[in-house]
Amino acid sequence: MRNLISTKENTWCIGCGDFGIFAAVRKTIQALNEAGTPLADIVMTSGIGCHGKIFDYLQISGIYGLHGRAVATASGIKLANPKLKVITFGGDGDSLGEGLEHTMFAAKRNMDITLILHNNGNYGLTTGQASPLSTLGFRGPTTPMGNVEKSFTPVTLMMEAGASFVARCYSAKIDHLSQILHQAINHKGFSFVEVLQPCVSYNNTYKLYNERCQIMEASPKDEDEARRIAKSEDPIYLGIYRQEDIPVYHEQINIEGEPLTLAQRKALLQEHS
Amino acid sequence: MNSKIYSVLIGGKAGEGVKKAAQVIADLAVKQNLYTFQADDYQSLIRGGHNFSLISIASEKVYNSYEKADLIVSFDQRSVLRHLDDMAEGALHFCNEGDSDDPRVIPLPLSALMKEHYKGTAHISLAAVAIFAALCGISLTSLQDIIKAEFKRQVEENLAYASAIYAIIRERYPEPQITFDTNATPPAKIYSGNQMIALGAYAAGLDYYYGYPMTPASSILHYLARMRDSHGVHAIHAESELAAINMAIGSVFAGRRSAVGSSGGGFALMEEAFSLAGMVEAPLLCILSSRPGPATGVATFTGQEDLYFALNQGHGEFARIVASPDCLERAFSLAAELLDLAWECQSPTILLTEKHLSEGLINVDLPLEDVPSLLEDKAEFTKPYLRYAITESGVSPLKFPGADHCDEEDIIKWNSNEHEESGVRTDEAPNIVAMRDKRDRKYETIAKATKKYQRIAKYGQDGPIVFAYGSTAYELREAQKYLPFQIVVPIYLEPFPFEELAEYQNAEIIVVEHASHPNFARFLKEKLNVRVKANILRYDGRHFHTDELIAKLKEAIDA
Numbered sequence: 001m002r003n004l005i006s007t008k009e010n011t012w013c014i015g016c017g018d019f020g021i022f023a024a025v026r027k028t029i030q031a032l033n034e035a036g037t038p039l040a041d042i043v044m045t046s047g048i049g050c051h052g053k054i055f056d057y058l059q060i061s062g063i064y065g066l067h068g069r070a071v072a073t074a075s076g077i078k079l080a081n082p083k084l085k086v087i088t089f090g091g092d093g094d095s096l097g098e099g100l101e102h103t104m105f106a107a108k109r110n111m112d113i114t115l116i117l118h119n120n121g122n123y124g125l126t127t128g129q130a131s132p133l134s135t136l137g138f139r140g141p142t143t144p145m146g147n148v149e150k151s152f153t154p155v156t157l158m159m160e161a162g163a164s165f166v167a168r169c170y171s172a173k174i175d176h177l178s179q180i181l182h183q184a185i186n187h188k189g190f191s192f193v194e195v196l197q198p199c200v201s202y203n204n205t206y207k208l209y210n211e212r213c214q215i216m217e218a219s220p221k222d223e224d225e226a227r228r229i230a231k232s233e234d235p236i237y238l239g240i241y242r243q244e245d246i247p248v249y250h251e252q253i254n255i256e257g258e259p260l261t262l263a264q265r266k267a268l269l270q271e272h273s
Numbered sequence: 274m275n276s277k278i279y280s281v282l283i284g285g286k287a288g289e290g291v292k293k294a295a296q297v298i299a300d301l302a303v304k305q306n307l308y309t310f311q312a313d314d315y316q317s318l319i320r321g322g323h324n325f326s327l328i329s330i331a332s333e334k335v336y337n338s339y340e341k342a343d344l345i346v347s348f349d350q351r352s353v354l355r356h357l358d359d360m361a362e363g364a365l366h367f368c369n370e371g372d373s374d375d376p377r378v379i380p381l382p383l384s385a386l387m388k389e390h391y392k393g394t395a396h397i398s399l400a401a402v403a404i405f406a407a408l409c410g411i412s413l414t415s416l417q418d419i420i421k422a423e424f425k426r427q428v429e430e431n432l433a434y435a436s437a438i439y440a441i442i443r444e445r446y447p448e449p450q451i452t453f454d455t456n457a458t459p460p461a462k463i464y465s466g467n468q469m470i471a472l473g474a475y476a477a478g479l480d481y482y483y484g485y486p487m488t489p490a491s492s493i494l495h496y497l498a499r500m501r502d503s504h505g506v507h508a509i510h511a512e513s514e515l516a517a518i519n520m521a522i523g524s525v526f527a528g529r530r531s532a533v534g535s536s537g538g539g540f541a542l543m544e545e546a547f548s549l550a551g552m553v554e555a556p557l558l559c560i561l562s563s564r565p566g567p568a569t570g571v572a573t574f575t576g577q578e579d580l581y582f583a584l585n586q587g588h589g590e591f592a593r594i595v596a597s598p599d600c601l602e603r604a605f606s607l608a609a610e611l612l613d614l615a616w617e618c619q620s621p622t623i624l625l626t627e628k629h630l631s632e633g634l635i636n637v638d639l640p641l642e643d644v645p646s647l648l649e650d651k652a653e654f655t656k657p658y659l660r661y662a663i664t665e666s667g668v669s670p671l672k673f674p675g676a677d678h679c680d681e682e683d684i685i686k687w688n689s690n691e692h693e694e695s696g697v698r699t700d701e702a703p704n705i706v707a708m709r710d711k712r713d714r715k716y717e718t719i720a721k722a723t724k725k726y727q728r729i730a731k732y733g734q735d736g737p738i739v740f741a742y743g744s745t746a747y748e749l750r751e752a753q754k755y756l757p758f759q760i761v762v763p764i765y766l767e768p769f770p771f772e773e774l775a776e777y778q779n780a781e782i783i784v785v786e787h788a789s790h791p792n793f794a795r796f797l798k799e800k801l802n803v804r805v806k807a808n809i810l811r812y813d814g815r816h817f818h819t820d821e822l823i824a825k826l827k828e829a830i831d832a
């Protein structure tokens with residue numbers, strides 16, 4: 001298999017949680033490739049933010065799109081060629097702030113793509129402003145007196161929106177993350193993987209996550225339990241919160257096959273007039 | 274003056290089926306081998322208010338409505354009052370008994386007949402169809418056939434009600450009141466401008482259309498949605514215009530021809546991603562159907578305020594094509610051309626139109642012979658593949674992920690950041706300049722590519738020169754039947770068709786447009802240094818009736 005790392009200089013901060021995500025993703029892609037998925041059939045989209053730089057580092061085709069819109073871009077790719085496995089990288093400001101609508105609707109439609117949410121609890125690239133997942137009291141350039149907005153809980157938010165695969169991982173637990181990503185990408189439907197990702201410059205949560213993160217021994221027994229433990233702050237439960245087999249969007253709207261030729265179209269339109 | 278043109282006005286409340294009745298009347302006329310033009314004047318509401326539809330019927334091509342109608346059917350009091358002054362000499366104006374005691378109006382017992390013939394919801398509007406059929410001398414059987422075909426619910430009740438009205442009219446007017454001499458065989462099917470746009474794009478390979486409802490663009494979305502199973506095209510109602518255009522860019526990345534459409538407000542929401550299309554060099558057709566703005570503006574009326582908005586769409590500098598169809602046939606061929614040009618030049622293209630064309634209804638043939646044939650894939654790819662390979666034309670060969678032409682080594686990267694040839698982001702000054710220069714070479718490539726199509730239209734040879742674009746050309750063409758002048762219409766606006774319009778450099782012209790500022794005139798001054806003798810502007814959301822426009826033109830010409 002070809003090298004998945006580009007020659008582009010990596011400019012993530014030393015110790016950035018994005019390195020863990022990058023390592024896990026490469027591992028997952030290698031495993032997918034070994035299991036028979038051609039690299040040409042894997043594409044990615046990313047938004048804008050520290051997370052988005054993965055686009056330049058990972059040697060996979062895709063679109064480095066607009067801030068907040070990577071899920072919409074990914075949806076369009078999937079609809080145009082359902083054979084492709086489409087992976088979206090999003091930040092918390094990107095996918096739950098600017099682009100929340102697309103994340104919610106991709107989940108609602110059960111669009112068959114995977115969203116990896118780099119949750120670093122702030123806007124790193126733009127120097128540490130509060131994000132939709134910042135904790136109460138978080139101090140950043142736009143919240144010098146402390147953040148007064150409550151954070152979303154991404155797992156329960158996505159469960160409510162209708163995501164058929166919902167999981168939470170931690171960027172420092174690379175093997176676990178890679179295993180979950182493998183399942184998420186192979187899952188038929190909208191897969192949402194929240195990755196807790198320390199930002200060493202503006203929101204260093206390594207100590208907190210190392211103390212509190214705990215991989216669930218078994219999946220929650222029902223939705224109520226899933227929602228309840230997803231809200232737990234200590235321990236913070238990692239693993240799969242929901243995995244269900246429900247119809248995917250592109251199959252329900254009968255997307256199939258090759259496009260009609262111009263001659264076929266002309267013939268149909270001649271009948272028309 | 275409109276002796277050869279018979280003008281019908283149907284008026285009533287929203288929800289009474291005014292538009293539908295008018296469409297069926299136009300269909301009946303087409304079945305009599307006549308030409309029709311229909312414009313609907315309606316408000317942004319579901320029930321109540323006042324809606325009316327105008328139908329011009331003629332034995333020759335007809336492009337516009339007339340101020341005075343020969344036949345008016347009013348379903349309520351408001352319609353009677355509003356349209357009393359719209360009666361042409363000798364006009365027949367029918368209304369429901371009790372709605373008016375004006376001697377010029379002919380009351381019919383519509384309420385009583387509805388009560389007699391309907392158990393449930395009554396369809397008052399069928400009266401207009403029945404009256405028209407009876408006045409034309411169309412047989413009762415033909416009337417019944419079209420009612421059965423067009424009104425699928427409460428068929429028996431509809432037939433009884435319409436037949437009763439038909440009988441009353443025939444008794445009152447034993448001889449046909451509406452007659453035409455015609456040997457013509459006009460097109461057999463009525464289309465709207467939006468339908469022509471949808472079908473033109475479809476003919477040129479459109480697979481995915483993404484949109485969010487906004488009048489007057491919505492009907493493209495509706496029309497294509499209905500074609501899914503019969504024609505294999507997908508119309509997707511996204512969560513917002515932002516989603517629509519970003520999804521469309523995803524679909525073109527994956528190799529499928531895609532388009533988006535909206536009116537001004539929705540198009541403004543698409544603006545950032547329009548720039549994305551410029552940056553990633555996405556071949557994307559964008560349809561902008563204008564209504565009066567700013568903001569929500571006047572939702573269901575017409576306007577041409579978005580000329581510069583279309584020309585300057587998107588932040589940053591990049592090439593695009595903007596063109597506007599002047600007639601329904603052109604709406605079809607231009608949609609096809611602009612979709613094809615988008616792919617040829619890997620640039621976004623804008624089809625600029627307005628409510629008057631989008632929702633105007635005319636019987637036309639589909640110009641299927643005008644569809645460009647698909648580009649031959651003769652691209653030569655570099656190894657390794659470089660999405661943004663520097664080329665002389667500025668256009669780099671396209672590969673699509675997962676396609677047969679890809680192997681395991683190919684990496685196809687589209688990047689909204691400034692990028693190197695590989696598609697990887699760059700901040701380096703020489704790289705920025707190199708990539709900008711590559712994209713800028715597409716201005717020339719685009720200008721050449723558009724030359725294979727008809728970029729301007731001219732109607733008439735003599736007399737004063739009148740410039741217009743979009744459906745305003747229709748208004749002028751109808752006026753031209755009564756007044757000698759020549760009409761010049763740039764179809765392509767960007768790149769500007771200098772060669773074709775060279776003869777109008779420094780010319781004295783009159784400009785007609787639907788805006789409160791003479792934007793189009795300003796544009797022509799910039800491009801051709803024309804002397805604008807008069808601006809004829811209208812910005813109340815309405816189109817010009819033929820009679821009104823003639824008066825304005827005479828005033829301008831004589832000034």
